[in-house]
């Protein structure tokens with residue numbers, strides 16, 4: 402399906418994926434409106450630690466192990482993407498800390514990935530997630546994108562149904578709803594998505610510029626020290642849960658016994674994933690619906706790549722080397 406510039410595009414969801422796609426599409430000449438009932442940043446994208454970390458993810462998330470090359474391609478799009486948006490990329494890298502046994506295991510995994518068994522990973526970067534989301538929104542608005550605080554409930558080409566009862570004339574719906582809209586009403590492919598609740602502690606800014614990775618925890622410096630994160634598969638509630646965060650606290654204290662976590666705040670977000678760990682990007686079986694959803698632990702890392710792919714699909718260009726791996730319809734059963 403090829404779309405001409407000037408058509409009206411609705412984006413459902415103002416997280417990292419929806420906001421990046423909206424900006425990219427507006428720059429390509431499309432008329433774009435983003436719908437999201439939540440306050441800006443009140444989503445997983447606002448909670449995230451902001452790591453752009455292909456190697457750490459391949460090391461510590463089994464679902465991402467096979468996607469190192471793809472994640473590196475996504476990271477490499479960041480400098481051009483961030484330029485002009487006022488998003489700073491912190492490139493101090495990651496330091497591995499922990500018991501000798503555990504560091505030995507990490508070293509072996511690094512070698513399995515074809516990397517030296519060093520205790521620093523210089524190629525993993527970081528951004529500040531919440532300011533980055535605000536910067537994307539500001540840039541999108543400057544390109545003429547409108548933001549409306551209402552949920553999308555239904556879509557057929559020419560008729561977008563909103564939760565406040567309005568029906569508006571839009572030609573294309575870009576579905577970037579994160580863990581929302583998983584009932585298949587807007588796109589049947591969302592049935593392949595499963596939630597993973599994530600809790601993260603934030604406390605006053607920590608020492609140094611490097612992210613520290615320990616056993617079961619990371620310490621990400623910045624405006625605050627982000628200590629994360631839990632992986633609670635199958636859960637999509639936003640309730641802080643003391644038993645899960647206690648495990649995080651214990652892992653953080655194992656690295657930094659003096660860390661004062663009494664005043665730490667708990668932030669909760671819900672990631673959404675497919676079984677292969679990659680998002681659904683591309684045309685849905687539902688007419689006029691383009692999917693950009695399911696980025697698991699890597700929504701920030703993948704945002705520029707997903708935005709480029711969405712723009713390519715809508716322009717009728719080739720969506721690039723990662724299109725097959727992220728194909729939106731890859732989980733359909735044969736014969737569907």
Ligand SMILES: Cc1cc2nc3c(=O)[nH]c(=O)nc-3n(C[C@H](O)[C@H](O)[C@H](O)COP(=O)(O)OP(=O)(O)OC[C@H]3O[C@@H](n4cnc5c(N)ncnc54)[C@H](O)[C@@H]3O)c2cc1C
Pocket residue numbers: 413414415416417418419420436437438439443444445446447448449450451452453551552553554577578579580581582598599600601629630631669670671672673693694695696697698699700701702703
């Ligand atoms: C604790 C934690 C730490 C993380 N750390 C990192 C990290 O360091 N690096 C990284 O790359 N990723 C990280 N992630 C993952 C990352 O946050 C997600 O992959 C990313 O935010 C997904 O972005 P998104 O735009 O798809 O979804 P979201 O940010 O979830 O946004 C979806 C939006 O859609 C809206 N919505 C839902 N339904 C509708 C509807 N019907 N109509 C309109 N709008 C709707 C919601 O209100 C929401 O605002 C982390 C996640 C968590 C929870």
